Amino acid sequence: MGMTLAEKILAKASGKNEVKAGEIVWVKADIAMMHDLLGPRLIDKGFKRLGGKLFDKEKVVVVSDHCTPPATVQQADILKYTRDWAREFDLPYYYEFEGPCHQVIVEHGHVRPGRLILGTDSHTCMAGGMGAFATGIGSTEMIGVLLTGETWLKVPETIRVHWGGSIPHGVYSKDLILKTIKDIGHAGATYQALEFSGSAIRRMSLDERLVLSNMAVEAGAKTGLIEPDEAVVHFLRDRGIEDVELMQSDKDATYIRELSYDATSLEPQVACPHEIDNVHPVSAVEGQAVDQVYLGSCTNGRISDLRIAAQILKGKKVSKNIRCLVVPASQAVWMQANKEGILDVLTEAGCIVNMPSCGACGGFTSGVIGAGEVVMSSSNRNFRGRMGSASGEIYIGSPATVAATAIEGKIADPRNYIPKEVMI
Ligand SMILES: CC(C)[C@H](C(=O)O)[C@@H](O)C(=O)O
Numbered sequence: 001m002g003m004t005l006a007e008k009i010l011a012k013a014s015g016k017n018e019v020k021a022g023e024i025v026w027v028k029a030d031i032a033m034m035h036d037l038l039g040p041r042l043i044d045k046g047f048k049r050l051g052g053k054l055f056d057k058e059k060v061v062v063v064s065d066h067c068t069p070p071a072t073v074q075q076a077d078i079l080k081y082t083r084d085w086a087r088e089f090d091l092p093y094y095y096e097f098e099g100p101c102h103q104v105i106v107e108h109g110h111v112r113p114g115r116l117i118l119g120t121d122s123h124t125c126m127a128g129g130m131g132a133f134a135t136g137i138g139s140t141e142m143i144g145v146l147l148t149g150e151t152w153l154k155v156p157e158t159i160r161v162h163w164g165g166s167i168p169h170g171v172y173s174k175d176l177i178l179k180t181i182k183d184i185g186h187a188g189a190t191y192q193a194l195e196f197s198g199s200a201i202r203r204m205s206l207d208e209r210l211v212l213s214n215m216a217v218e219a220g221a222k223t224g225l226i227e228p229d230e231a232v233v234h235f236l237r238d239r240g241i242e243d244v245e246l247m248q249s250d251k252d253a254t255y256i257r258e259l260s261y262d263a264t265s266l267e268p269q270v271a272c273p274h275e276i277d278n279v280h281p282v283s284a285v286e287g288q289a290v291d292q293v294y295l296g297s298c299t300n301g302r303i304s305d306l307r308i309a310a311q312i313l314k315g316k317k318v319s320k321n322i323r324c325l326v327v328p329a330s331q332a333v334w335m336q337a338n339k340e341g342i343l344d345v346l347t348e349a350g351c352i353v354n355m356p357s358c359g360a361c362g363g364f365t366s367g368v369i370g371a372g373e374v375v376m377s378s379s380n381r382n383f384r385g386r387m388g389s390a391s392g393e394i395y396i397g398s399p400a401t402v403a404a405t406a407i408e409g410k411i412a413d414p415r416n417y418i419p420k421e422v423m424i
C-alpha cells in the first residue's frame, strides 16, 4: 500500500520498510534541537541523573533565541546557563544571537529532506517545508532523546491541503495558511500531519513555503510537510550539501482528509483577536486602528518578507500614531537586507529595526505591548497575552498587510500599495 511522505520518513527513521498511520514506532532522531528557554536549564538535572552522556553531539543543536538580548537578569542567567552547558558538552553547534532557532537551523543546513527533527519548541514543524518530518517535543522527552537518540511516535494520519491556481497580486503564503487554518480550526488537525501540495505551492520560494509549515501547529498538527524539490536541492547545494534525498508521497497514499482550494480568487486574510482561526478577509477589518506593527519572527521575517515591506514603504512614512518594529529572522537575513539597502529604506520610512530574536514575537524582550494596545503582526499566534498585556489585541497577517498598516496606522489592504508588476 502507498505511503504518505510523513509515513515514509517515519518508516526510514524506525528502520522499517513500511509504517502506517496509527502505528506506534521507535524512531531515531537525525537532529535534536533545544533553545534557551526550554533547553539545558530544564533538562540538565534529569539528563545527568540518568548518566549525562549525549547520544551524538554532532546531532545536537542548541540555539539561544528567546532571551536575546536579555531584558532581565533572569533572562541573562538563562543565556549564561545555556552557553555554559554548550561549552560543558563541547557542542559543535551552538548558536547565540543569530535569530529564532527554526530559521537558524535551516540556514546552517541542519534541516534536510527525509530527516527526523525533534525540537523543544512547537514551531519545529517549520522544517517540514524542506521535506523533513519535524515536530516539537517536551523538554522531559528531550532527556530521553539526548541519552539514546530515540523516542516513540505515533505515525500521524495526513490531511492533504491542495492549493491550485496561481496566487494573485498582493496575496502571499501567509494568506493561504490563514485561510487553511480558518477552515481546519485551531485544533482541527490535532496529531495529524498537514501535507501542502498544488501549483500555487510549487511556485513558491522556499521562504514562502516555510510560512505554511511553520503554522501547521496552529491547526494543532504534529507537522506540516511539503514534498522537497529542486529548490531545496539548490538551497542545500549552496551550503555545500550534495547528498539530498527527495522523498515523495506515493500516488496511492491514504489521506484522512483532503482540502482543495483555488488560490486565484483568494484575498489577503487577517486573523483577529484572540484565536488564530478567527480569520477574515482584510476588507472586513480595514480601518481598525493599531498602536504597533511587528514585521518579524520565524514565520515571516525572512528576506522575501523584508523585500515586500521595503517595496511598500519606500518613499513613504510610517504613521505618526504607531511604532513599527522590524525584526529580521536571522543575522544572515539582516546582512542581506543591509546589502540590498532594505534596512535604509525601512529606517527612512520610520521603522525601528531590532536584532534577530524571538523578543517581541513572544512578548519576551524589546517590543512587548501595554494594556489595551493593538498590534498588527506578521507572526503566528494571537492569543491573549502573547505579546505582553493580556488586555492587548493582536491581528495577524502577511508582511504586505503589516507594511500597508504601518503607513495608515490602521489595518490596510496591501493591494493598494503594491505596484502590479511586483510579485515574489
Ligand atoms: C517558548 C515556547 C513555548 C514557544 C513554542 O514552543 O512555540 C515559542 O517559541 C512560541 O512561539 O510560542
Ligand code: SF4
Pocket (backbone or CB within 6 Å): 100, 101, 102, 121, 123, 297, 298, 299, 357, 358, 361, 362, 379, 380
Ligand atoms: S514563533 Fe516567535 S517565539 Fe516562537 S520560535 Fe518563532 S520567533 Fe521565536
